[in-house]
Amino acid sequence: MTVNTGRFTTMTALLGLGALALTSCGSGDDSADAGSAESADTASTDAESTDTESTDAAEGEAGESGEAASGSLTIWADANRAEVLNEVAEDFETDTGIAVEIVQQDFEEIRDQFVSQVPTGEGPDIAVGAHDWLGVLVNNGVVAPVELGDTAEDFEQIAVDAWTYEGQTYGLPYSIENIALLRNTELAPEAPADFDEMIQMGEEAGTEYPFLVGLDPNESDPYHLYPFQTSFGAPVFGTAEDGSYDSSQLAMADAGGEEFASWLAEQGEAGVLNLNIDGDLAQESFNDGNSPFFLTGPWNVDGAQEAGIDVAVDPIPAAGDQDAQPFAGVQGFFLSAQSENVVAASNFLINYxxxxxxxxxxxxxxxxxxxxxxxxxxxxxxxxxxxGFGEVGTEAVPMPAIPEMGAVWDDWGSSQAAIIKGDGDPVDLWQTMSEDIASAID
Incomplete structure (x- = not known):
């Protein structure tokens, strides 16, 4: 794999000027963080003046720079990403003389291992991860900003937004993921316009289930049901002026959330939302042709196609009067605050x-x-x-990465389950949930 390094001119100047700011991050000192931001701004301004320099000259400077051409990098990645990164590492070492070691890790363990090992000096320079880890990583002082500079414009906006936390971008994104509506085209030749039409089409298909979504009897599944919730104008949090999530605004506690709660109760009573059908059973039932519709992610497409289902990917039908907006998860690579080779690590991320x-x-x-x-x-x-998933993703919103999100999931899921089961007045249950979440956040 040959990698184009044509963008190296501007970024060499940016990274060189920003290296001191980057290595100061994670100290836990507010003044150091402020200094990092100021230094990064200065670096970005100065870097713009280098746009007219030749790429050859920039590469020559990189070759002469002892800092940029010495040392090594360690990268944590899961098995799928490691395969690609091994090829990239070979190109990088050939170009720069800097060795790159790719260490395979279980994706589910990377965040916690990174938090525990980076402060001891044992962690990697770079690790793969999900954007919603940022609250934990930043608050523990283990990640440094990645100065994308002008290259930020080359990425989908939602990807950059997802990896931006408190005004700083902390990762180089590589993929965007969201759920959508899978449709068995043999059972439903056309996409439904809204939720009610979807259920009507499902009933007319004569299958066992008009619609499938994997749930849990005790925890429901707020992630998969979130698009329906947003269609009632009930996002989990409000947003600040800069578009970031504001945990002081628990927006789903408002009237839209109560409308959604009432709708949940109706769907539970009608049997449309079935807490006894988990993700595996929903997948199996869809693949067996027992429903025309399945709300899920790209991870279940291959199984359906292997089962002989002609699959279409459709927008998620709104249950309320607003657009149905699923969460978007953006995966990327983040930089250790304790990396001893920040310039090389940033070069590897941005230019490779x-x-x-x-x-x-x-x-x-x-x-x-x-x-x-x-x-x-x-x-x-x-x-x-x-x-199809990309089209739905244009309506998606980044999964909140703020630490307060950790105080939301349990009450949110258990309350949804209680409402679907009919364990009380849906509005009362939703209000109690909202109060409990607000208290937990406080």
């Missing part, structure tokens, strides 16, 4: 992982829409399944 060749390779391995716009648009042209 951030190229169309690598972003497309990561997409082909993982089956998730690329974060880089060039690769994203190519994937949409070539794959109608990716195009």
């Amino acid at each position: 992982v951030g190229t169309a060749e690598v972003q497309t390779a990561l997409y082909e391995t993982g089956g998730r829409a690329p974060a880089l716009t060039e690769s994203f648009e190519q994937a949409l042209r070539e794959d109608e399944i990716v195009a």
Whole structure:
């Protein structure tokens, strides 16, 4: 795999000027964080003046720089990403002389291992992860900002927004993931216009279930039901002026949330939402042709196609009078606050992982829409399944990465389950949930 380093000119100046600011992050000192932001702003301004320099000159400077051409990098990645990164690492070492070690890790364990090992100096320079880890990572002082500079414009906006926390971008995104509506085209030739029409079409199909979504008898599944909740104008949190989530505004506690709660109770009573059908059973039932519709993510498409289902990916039908907006999860690579080779690590991320060749390779391995716009648009042209999820993703909102989100899930899920089961007045149960969540956040 040959990687295009044509963007190196501007970023070499940016990274060199910003290196001191980056390495100061994670100290836990507010003044140091402020200094980092100021230094990064200065670096970005100064870097703009280098746009007219030749790429050859920049590469020559990189070759002469002892800091940029020495040392090594360690990267934590799961098995799927490691396969692609091994090829990229070979190109990087050939170009820079800097060795890169790819260490395979269980994706589910990376965040906690990173938090525990980075402060001891044992962690990697770079790790793969999900954007909603940011609240934990930033608050523990273990990640440093990644200065994307002008290259931020090359990525889908939602991808950059997701990796931005308190005004700083902390990762190089590579994929975007969200749920959508899978449709068995033999049972339902056309996409439904709204939720009620979907249920009507499902009933007319004569299958066992008009619609499927995997739930849990005790915890429901707020993630999968969130698009219906947002269609009632009930996002989990409000937003500040800069568009970031504001945990002081528990927006789902408002009237829209109460309307959604009443709707949940109605669907539970009608049997449309069934807490006894978990994700595995929902997948099996859809693959067996027992429903025309299945609310899920790209991870269940292959199984349906292997079962002989002609699958279409449709927008999620709104239950309320607003658009149904699912959560978007954006995966990427973040930088250790304790890295001893920040310039090289940033170079690897921006000028190698951030190229169309690598972003497309990561997409082909993982089956998730690329974060880089060039690769994203190519994937949409070539794959109608990716195009379907990508279309739904334009209405998606980033999963909240703020730490307060950790105080939401348990009460949110258990209250949804109680409402669907009919264990009390839905509005009263929702109000109690909202009060409990607000108290937990406080």
